Amino acid sequence: xxxxxxxxxxxxxxxxxxxxxxxxxxxxxxxxxxxxxxxxxxxxxxxxxxxxxxxxxxxxxxxxxxxxxxxxxxxxxxxxxxxxxxxxxxxxxxxxxxxxxxxxxxxxxxxxxxxxxxxxxxxxxxxxxxxxxxxxxxxxxxxxxxxxxxxxxxxxxxxxxxxxxxxxxxxxxxxxxxxxxxxxxxxxxxxxxxxxxxxxxxxxxxxxxxxxxxxxxxxxxxxxxxxxxxxxxxxxxxxxxxxxxxxxxxxxxxxxxxxxxxxxxxxxxxxxxxxxxxxxxxxxxxxxxxxxxxxxxxxxxxxxxxxxxxxxxxxxxxxxxxxxxxxxxxxxxxxxxxxxxxxxxxxxxxxxxxxxxxxxxxxxxxxxxxxxxxxxxxxxxxxxxxxx
Amino acid sequence: xxxxxxxxxxxxxxxxxxxxxxxxxxxxxxxxxxxxxxxxxxxxxxxxxxxxxxxxxxxxxxxxxxxxxxxxxxxxxxxxxxxxxxxxxxxxxxxxxxxxxxxxxxxxxxxxxxxxxxxxxxxxxxxxxxxxxxxxxxxxxxxxxxxxxxxxxxxxxxxxxxxxxxxxxxxxxxxxxxxxxxxxxxxxxxxxxxxxxxxxxxxxxxxxxxxxxxxxxxxxxxxxxxxxxxxxxxxxxxxxxxxxxxxxxxxxxxxxxxxxxxxxxxxxxxxxxxxxxxxxxxxxxxxxxxxxxxxxxxxxxxxxxxxxxxxxxxxxxxxxxxxxxxxxxxxxxxxxxx
Amino acid sequence: xxxxxxxxxxxxxxxxxxxxxxxxxxxxxxxxxxxxxxxxxxxxxxxxxxxxxxxxxxxxxxxxxxxxxxxxxxxxxxxxxxxxxxxxxxxxxxxxxxxxxxxxxxxxxxxxxxxxxxxxxxxxxxxxxxxxxxxxx
Numbered sequence: 001x002x003x004x005x006x007x008x009x010x011x012x013x014x015x016x017x018x019x020x021x022x023x024x025x026x027x028x029x030x031x032x033x034x035x036x037x038x039x040x041x042x043x044x045x046x047x048x049x050x051x052x053x054x055x056x057x058x059x060x061x062x063x064x065x066x067x068x069x070x071x072x073x074x075x076x077x078x079x080x081x082x083x084x085x086x087x088x089x090x091x092x093x094x095x096x097x098x099x100x101x102x103x104x105x106x107x108x109x110x111x112x113x114x115x116x117x118x119x120x121x122x123x124x125x126x127x128x129x130x131x132x133x134x135x136x137x138x139x140x141x142x143x144x145x146x147x148x149x150x151x152x153x154x155x156x157x158x159x160x161x162x163x164x165x166x167x168x169x170x171x172x173x174x175x176x177x178x179x180x181x182x183x184x185x186x187x188x189x190x191x192x193x194x195x196x197x198x199x200x201x202x203x204x205x206x207x208x209x210x211x212x213x214x215x216x217x218x219x220x221x222x223x224x225x226x227x228x229x230x231x232x233x234x235x236x237x238x239x240x241x242x243x244x245x246x247x248x249x250x251x252x253x254x255x256x257x258x259x260x261x262x263x264x265x266x267x268x269x270x271x272x273x274x275x276x277x278x279x280x281x282x283x284x285x286x287x288x289x290x291x292x293x294x295x296x297x298x299x300x301x302x303x304x305x306x307x308x309x310x311x312x313x314x315x316x317x318x319x320x321x322x323x324x325x326x327x328x329x330x331x332x333x334x335x336x337x338x339x340x341x342x343x344x345x346x347x348x349x350x351x352x353x354x355x356x357x358x359x360x361x362x363x364x365x366x367x368x369x370x371x372x373x374x375x376x377x378x379x380x381x382x383x384x385x386x387x388x
Numbered sequence: 389x390x391x392x393x394x395x396x397x398x399x400x401x402x403x404x405x406x407x408x409x410x411x412x413x414x415x416x417x418x419x420x421x422x423x424x425x426x427x428x429x430x431x432x433x434x435x436x437x438x439x440x441x442x443x444x445x446x447x448x449x450x451x452x453x454x455x456x457x458x459x460x461x462x463x464x465x466x467x468x469x470x471x472x473x474x475x476x477x478x479x480x481x482x483x484x485x486x487x488x489x490x491x492x493x494x495x496x497x498x499x500x501x502x503x504x505x506x507x508x509x510x511x512x513x514x515x516x517x518x519x520x521x522x523x524x525x526x527x528x529x530x531x532x533x534x535x536x537x538x539x540x541x542x543x544x545x546x547x548x549x550x551x552x553x554x555x556x557x558x559x560x561x562x563x564x565x566x567x568x569x570x571x572x573x574x575x576x577x578x579x580x581x582x583x584x585x586x587x588x589x590x591x592x593x594x595x596x597x598x599x600x601x602x603x604x605x606x607x608x609x610x611x612x613x614x615x616x617x618x619x620x621x622x623x624x625x626x627x628x629x630x631x632x633x634x635x636x637x638x639x640x641x642x643x644x645x646x647x648x649x650x651x652x653x654x655x656x657x658x659x660x661x662x663x664x665x666x667x668x669x670x671x672x673x674x675x676x677x678x679x680x681x682x683x684x685x686x687x688x689x690x691x692x693x694x695x696x697x698x699x700x701x702x703x704x705x706x707x708x709x710x711x712x713x714x715x716x717x718x719x720x721x722x723x724x725x726x
Numbered sequence: 727x728x729x730x731x732x733x734x735x736x737x738x739x740x741x742x743x744x745x746x747x748x749x750x751x752x753x754x755x756x757x758x759x760x761x762x763x764x765x766x767x768x769x770x771x772x773x774x775x776x777x778x779x780x781x782x783x784x785x786x787x788x789x790x791x792x793x794x795x796x797x798x799x800x801x802x803x804x805x806x807x808x809x810x811x812x813x814x815x816x817x818x819x820x821x822x823x824x825x826x827x828x829x830x831x832x833x834x835x836x837x838x839x840x841x842x843x844x845x846x847x848x849x850x851x852x853x854x855x856x857x858x859x860x861x862x863x
Contacts, residue, residue, distance in 0.1 A: 122797045134730060135738060136759060139847060139857070140811050140823045141799040146788045150813055150823075154786035157836050202789035202808075250813045250821040251765060255786060402828055430806035431827055431845040431859065439844045467854055476856060480743040480844045482777075711830070720805040 003224035004100045005234040006386065008037035009349035014215035014334035015184045016117045022056050022216070026068040026113040029216035029339070033109075036349075037220060038231040046220075047105040048078040050095040052088030052112030053338035055127060068113060078105065085131035086287060088112060089217070089341025090373025090382030094240050096221045097384075106226060111218035112339035124212055131376035133248035145201040145209050145288065147249060147377040152290035153203050155256045158305065161293065163203070165308030167194035169289040170207045170331055172317060177328020179361040184213050184334030208289040213334030217343040233388070235352045238274065238368070240384040241267025247379045258374065260381030261298035268370070268383040276300040279322070279385070280366045281351055283344035285374035286329040295372055296324070299383070323363045326351060341373035341382065348386050391510050392556035392691060395451070395546040397444025397699050398663045399437050399523075400650060400706045403427040409715040410536055419537025421624020425651025426539045427713065428525050430721055434463040434542070435473060438521035439480040441544030446481070448699040449546050451517060453482035458509040458518035458547075459489045462498035462655045465525050466491070469574075477521060496570070496620065497681025498522065498655035499543075500689060506547040507556055507689075518547040524654030527578050530724045534570070534581045537623055539651025543659035553697050554666060554675065557690040558607050562599035566591040570682035589629070591684045596620070596630045599686035600678050607690055611635045615673035616665040620680040621647035621657050630678065643668045649707055655681075664703040669693045735855055742857030745780050745842060747820065748773035758820040778818050780842030780858065785821055787812035787834060798848040810834050814860055827859040839863040 010032025089112035293307035499522035506518030523542030619627035747758035752770035791808030
């Protein structure tokens with residue numbers, strides 16, 4: 001079977017940029033990616049682009065991938081918008097990898113872009129609330145914070161997970177994000193501040209939730225056989241997996257696990273011939289602090305129900321034995337929906353090659369990294385394992 | 389053949405606002421004898437309350453919803469001026485789509501109007517089953533003294549030949565032309581009153597006493613034959629004035645007096661009061677019901693209690709289930725702050 | 727607004743007004759709301775219609791507040807304050823999400839018994855959308 005490599009990765013700054021739309025943001029990430037290719041790449045060699053995007057406020061729901069592709073100088077290619085809510089970027093990567101594996105194209109882009117701060121707060125809530133089960137969950141009066149709060153409350157009830165454990169995730173990720181010049185919030189927070197912030201969806205408070213963010217990212221993916229044409233230090237896709245789940249949480253047998261993560265993770269581990277112990281660094285989907293705790297358990301970094309203790313004991317700190325979200329995660333880096341999955345791959349590409357911007361964030365001796373991207377409250381999940 | 393009320397139930401929204409809060413806000417409180425009143429929650433309206441009392445009434449018989457052949461709904465504060473209201477209720481409670489339904493909406497007398505619709509149905513078809521639901525929460529401008537007394541509540545009844553607890557004895561209606569008192573123009577969702585007090589009082593007392601007197605004459609009964617008199621309660625003063633004029637002792641009003649704790653329930657006023665009377669009435673006792681609606685009309689109905697089965701939980705328990713809100717919360721819930 | 731159209735809402739009236747579910751003819755489990763294929767055995771598309779009691783216990787809940795309500799529910803939150811949304815495990819087996827009405831917020835607990843009542847859910851385009859909410863039993 002063919003092997004697939006990543007030979008370049010770029011990311012725009014994440015944050016609020018009134019002067020930039022999806023075209024400009026995507027161009028910024030694309031240029032950053034092109035620059036990152038050690039031996040250079042002729043854009044003419046790029047034959048396909050998979051672009052993750054939720055909708056960017058609905059202004060270009062149709063054909064948006066053609067729009068951003070031609071804007072960056074890639075007309076006349078195979079391009080498609082990939083939409084699986086917050087997992088759009090992760091699925092863009094998997095789609096690009098499958099394309100190369102199929103032999104259809106040898107050099108392709110997986111990218112993602114979202115412009116979230118252009119719309120009124122009312123419209124923002126509309127776009128953010130319709131990736132769960134709209135008919136029942138949304139019309140019960142919940143937002144996404146509400147859905148994750150339902151999971152968090154049950155997790156606390158069932159396993160004794162504490163408020164401190166949720167806040168510990170926020171504190172850790174802000175600490176890492178403070179070292180990320182492209183993060184939206186480059187500021188550490190104290191445990192006390194995180195614990196005392198106002199509830200938005202009890203038991204989740206403001207600091208349990210990620211923000212709305214503008215941003216884009218892009219990775220260059222190719223057939224491993226030609227990777228050395230672009231760089232001497234490519235990153236390889238060792239395994240990947242995806243799984244959908246029942247969209248509504250109430251339809252799932254287990255409220256306190258994301259079955260999609262468990263299955264996607266298992267597929268990725270099996271394909272790579274690796275175990276959870278082999279993962280040196282993970283970028284997981286922490287749209288809410290509880291989501292990171294679920295990921296520890298569902299990706300088998302710790303036992304079911306023990307994620308609270310796992311974060312409390314420091315295992316997932318940058319210098320811990322299982323570092324998670326060295327980039328700052330969605331929580332601190334920001335969560336521009338369509339870009340999040342490819343942004344995680346951008347971080348992992350640099351971590352594996354030892355090229356992150358600040359040494360304080362560089363995890364030592366990273367051989368194998370895992371990226372985990374969740375759509376909505378777990379309706380879709382993608383996991384990819386990358387290695388040097 | 390004897391027929392009448394086979395079951396009943398009431399529903400009172402659990403929120404209450406006190407007279408004192410009005411005094412604090414406006415300097416006075418204009419509803420005589422009202423101490424506090426019930427208020428609908430944000431997610432309640434007359435249709436949700438009507439559904440609740442229909443279910444309770446059917447459960448108290450008990451009768452399965454699919455046996456019901458007639459449904460009548462009464463309210464002056466329905467959410468739509470045009471669109472079938474009964475459809476929401478029968479679909480929720482499971483009354484068949486083939487049942488004959490009617491909405492009675494233009495008068496605080498609509499509660500007894502709907503009851504009589506149910507009674508007429510069972511009278512004409514002895515196998516028929518009628519469910520009647522009266523639910524109301526009248527609305528007036530917060531600037532109007534008329535608004536002070538307006539409460540919210542509902543009562544439902546099952547009328548049939550089976551399991552009768554209060555046999556229907558007869559009824560009369562007195563209808564006439566009157567105006568200026570409690571009216572809602574078609575372009576307004578709030579009720580008005582021109583406050584011509586004596587004129588309005590003469591309509592209230594004149595219309596109701598004519599209906600009641602005519603009924604007692606027709607049935608050949610006297611005021612002494614009644615143990616309970618249930619009269620429309622826009623405030624606490626109105627039923628007293630009417631009872632006095634008809635020669636009833638004030639004590640006969642006690643069992644059905646709910647206005648002090650709930651306020652003016654509009655079209656649900658006499659139905660809720662009747663349910664309260666039924667809760668304490670004993671076998672053999674007679675109940676006289678007198679409704680009133682501006683414009684003006686009054687229905688008088690006579691019942692004789694034949695079974696001491698009571699709806700559970702009782703009216704008292706429903707009235708006692710409450711949570712107080714302040715006047716600002718009241719304004720928000722009433723949609724008075726825009 | 728989440729664009730749940732009038733016809734789309736209308737199609738769920740049996741569920742929202744009367745808790746109509748499906749009993750799988752193969753495995754006997756009760757699906758609510760309805761599925762194309764039974765979510766328990768994942769094998770059968772043949773069902774008997776069943777009316778659920780609406781009774782159940784709170785499996786988990788959230789308090790929506792501090793301006794955190796979606797646009798359709800913003801007015802409710804402003805006028806009526808924070809509101810609980812629960813996943814309730816119904817006595818027939820399935821779990822379903824819904825608001826809890828008429829409850830003192832301090833008394834809402836995982837495990838508490840609830841039953842359904844018809845309530846106004848929200849209003850769009852001048853049309854009131856009714857449906858079940860849970861109330862303490």
